[in-house]
Amino acid sequence: MLRDPSVKYRPFPQIDLPDRQWPSKTITRAPRWLSTDMRDGNQALIDPMDSEKKQRFFDMLVRLGVKEIEVGFPSAGAVEFDFISGLVRSGTIPDDVTIQILTQSRRDLIETSFKSLEGAPRAIVHLYNAVSPAWRKIVFGMDRQQIKQIAIEGAMIVRDEAAKRPETDWSFEYSPETFSTAELDFSLEVCESVMDVLRPTPEKPIIFNLPATVECATPNIYADQIEWFGRNIPNRDSVVISLHAHNDRGTGVAATELGLMAGADRVEGCLLGNGERTGNVDLVTVALNLYTQGVDPGLDFSDIDSVVKTVEYCTGIATHPRQPYVGDLVFTAFSGSHQDAIKKGFVVQEQRNDQFWEVPYLPIDPADLGRSYEAVIRVNSQSGKGGVAWVLEQDKGLKLPKRMQGDLSRHVQALADENSRELHAADIWGAFQTAYHLEGPQRFMLGDYEETRASNGDRIFVGRITVDGVERWVSGRGNGLISSVIAALKEQCGIELDVVDFSEHALSGGSDAQAAAYVECRTAAGKTVFGVGIDADVATASVRAVLGAANGV
Ligand SMILES: CC(=O)SCCNC(=O)CCNC(=O)[C@H](O)C(C)(C)COP(=O)(O)OP(=O)(O)OC[C@H]1O[C@@H](n2cnc3c(N)ncnc32)[C@H](O)[C@@H]1OP(=O)(O)O
Numbered sequence: 001m002l003r004d005p006s007v008k009y010r011p012f013p014q015i016d017l018p019d020r021q022w023p024s025k026t027i028t029r030a031p032r033w034l035s036t037d038m039r040d041g042n043q044a045l046i047d048p049m050d051s052e053k054k055q056r057f058f059d060m061l062v063r064l065g066v067k068e069i070e071v072g073f074p075s076a077g078a079v080e081f082d083f084i085s086g087l088v089r090s091g092t093i094p095d096d097v098t099i100q101i102l103t104q105s106r107r108d109l110i111e112t113s114f115k116s117l118e119g120a121p122r123a124i125v126h127l128y129n130a131v132s133p134a135w136r137k138i139v140f141g142m143d144r145q146q147i148k149q150i151a152i153e154g155a156m157i158v159r160d161e162a163a164k165r166p167e168t169d170w171s172f173e174y175s176p177e178t179f180s181t182a183e184l185d186f187s188l189e190v191c192e193s194v195m196d197v198l199r200p201t202p203e204k205p206i207i208f209n210l211p212a213t214v215e216c217a218t219p220n221i222y223a224d225q226i227e228w229f230g231r232n233i234p235n236r237d238s239v240v241i242s243l244h245a246h247n248d249r250g251t252g253v254a255a256t257e258l259g260l261m262a263g264a265d266r267v268e269g270c271l272l273g274n275g276e277r278t279g280n281v282d283l284v285t286v287a288l289n290l291y292t293q294g295v296d297p298g299l300d301f302s303d304i305d306s307v308v309k310t311v312e313y314c315t316g317i318a319t320h321p322r323q324p325y326v327g328d329l330v331f332t333a334f335s336g337s338h339q340d341a342i343k344k345g346f347v348v349q350e351q352r353n354d355q356f357w358e359v360p361y362l363p364i365d366p367a368d369l370g371r372s373y374e375a376v377i378r379v380n381s382q383s384g385k386g387g388v389a390w391v392l393e394q395d396k397g398l399k400l401p402k403r404m405q406g407d408l409s410r411h412v413q414a415l416a417d418e419n420s421r422e423l424h425a426a427d428i429w430g431a432f433q434t435a436y437h438l439e440g441p442q443r444f445m446l447g448d449y450e451e452t453r454a455s456n457g458d459r460i461f462v463g464r465i466t467v468d469g470v471e472r473w474v475s476g477r478g479n480g481l482i483s484s485v486i487a488a489l490k491e492q493c494g495i496e497l498d499v500v501d502f503s504e505h506a507l508s509g510g511s512d513a514q515a516a517a518y519v520e521c522r523t524a525a526g527k528t529v530f531g532v533g534i535d536a537d538v539a540t541a542s543v544r545a546v547l548g549a550a551n552g553v
């Protein structure tokens with residue numbers, strides 16, 4: 001008999017909100033951000049951060065512009081307590097930054113938490129207890145009334161502990177933990193009871209954090225839950241609605257964005273999505289998603305690589321190369337058609353020179369994150385001529401004509417197939433030199449030459465060249481330098497070439513400026529050959545290019 005494990009699971013029920021408004025809303029401003037890296041992120045690490053790492057993380061968050069930072073769970077142990085109280089006593093918390101701590105709704109833990117904050121100019125005390133059916137039944141063995149009582153008693157202790165310390169400007173946050181899997185009317189009822197105790201005002205609102213502690217439904221359900229709560233909570237102007245999505249279904253970012261559309265004011269999360277199980281929502285992604293919609297997130301990610309380095313150091317977790325915005329490969333195209341479009345995009349972007357970013361396949365300018373363009377196009381066996389030409393142009397300044405790009409690409413493709421690996425700039429330069437006879441002994445090699453003019457205006461080329469290892473003088477006449485070299489090759493070396501295309505450009509500025517010349521020729525037998533010449537003198541570069549083509553016959 002076939003066993004179907006899916007029968008163990010039940011679909012998440014719909015939310016009764018037929019007139020939901022969030023689907024037609026857009027996010028037009030940044031939310032308040034709360035980093036819980038040092039709490040929710042930290043509690044999920046194999047090796048939680050020591051105080052050196054916590055301090056380093058805190059300093060980075062301040063530099064990034066995060067204004068609310070959950071610094072830990074003071075009652076968890078000495079490392080946590082000492083770090084938090086040390087931070088407070090150090091007096092180094094910037095005036096525009098507020099620290100937050102988390103505590104379970106238990107007297108001893110709340111009291112310890114307040115002690116850790118002794119002397120803080122301002123702080124947010126975050127209280128939580130789980131409210132959903134599975135937790136009520138399995139973890140607490142309590143009914144709704146008893147669970148609500150945990151929250152009420154915790155709120156009373158918080159209120160009284162705060163009152164004992166009037167020197168601190170206190171704010172309060174309450175999380176009906178497991179909100180996303182709880183009955184909405186019950187979460188609301190518990191929050192209302194907490195409100196009755198803590199009596200928020202528009203000037204001193206309470207933060208209701210509505211966590212998707214475990215993400216169990218599609219993100220539209222979370223948005224419905226948030227909109228429903230926002231519509232039903234009394235004194236909405238005395239309430240800050242905060243989102244706290246986890247990523248169990250891989251939709252933490254989507255849930256957060258829809259939650260903002262549904263009216264939330266604040267987002268809690270971790271940089272790069274660290275956190276319990278699949279992580280908390282990734283604050284970098286949510287913030288930079290806003291950025292790409294023309295909304296300033298108010299966070300500074302202009303040196304994203306240093307953020308990644310610090311997060312990796314503090315968490316001991318490596319970043320996936322495909323992690324949105326920050327992974328090593330997220331701005332890199334290997335495949336030919338993507339490379340072609342990106343290369344064209346950069347050219348058009350430079351020509352247009354307006355403020356708007358429009359480069360195919362790159363939703364954000366890597367430079368905005370402190371990333372260089374170097375890694376944007378990389379070459380392997382999936383690449384095309386545009387990508388190869390881009391790398392050569394970035395690396396050596398060579399701007400190959402179109403048909404020559406196609407020719408070089410075939411050489412590079414063969415090399416990539418042969419090696420079964422990515423080809424670096426040096427590999428491509430090597431393939432280029434081999435394909436166009438630029439290194440080592442060649443059949444035709446230029447020594448020096450002179451160009452003179454006949455009385456009828458014709459050009460006369462007289463050159464000392466090595467042919468098959470033997471030095472000799474050759475000469476030819478034509479209406480230009482190139483045609484006179486072609487004539488010399490035909491009449492004195494038996495090589496017949498027709499020039500199909502010729503181009504040249506300067507390679508670099510300054511006194512050591514060089515020029516590159518490219519020639520495409522057809523032989524008497526109908527074969528196409530390409531030649532390249534690179535020289536400090538543009539005319540000499542073109543002579544070298546023609547001899548290069550002769551070497552390809
Ligand atoms: C969703 C979240 O991320 S919530 C944050 C979770 N973070 C952490 O747990 C990290 C820090 N935690 C700790 O250091 C410890 O767990 C402590 C200090 C909080 C508590 O430690 P202990 O007293 O040893 O209890 P333990 O960790 O086993 O927790 C289970 C107890 O807490 C109770 N509990 C759990 N949540 C809550 C709550 N919000 N309010 C009150 N009691 C709670 C449970 O019912 C259970 O009680 P029981 O032993 O009577 O059955």
Ligand SMILES: CC(C)C(=O)C(=O)O
Nearest residue numbers: 128175177178211213
């Ligand atoms: C304590 C709460 C906010 C939490 O971390 C969660 O529900 O994930």
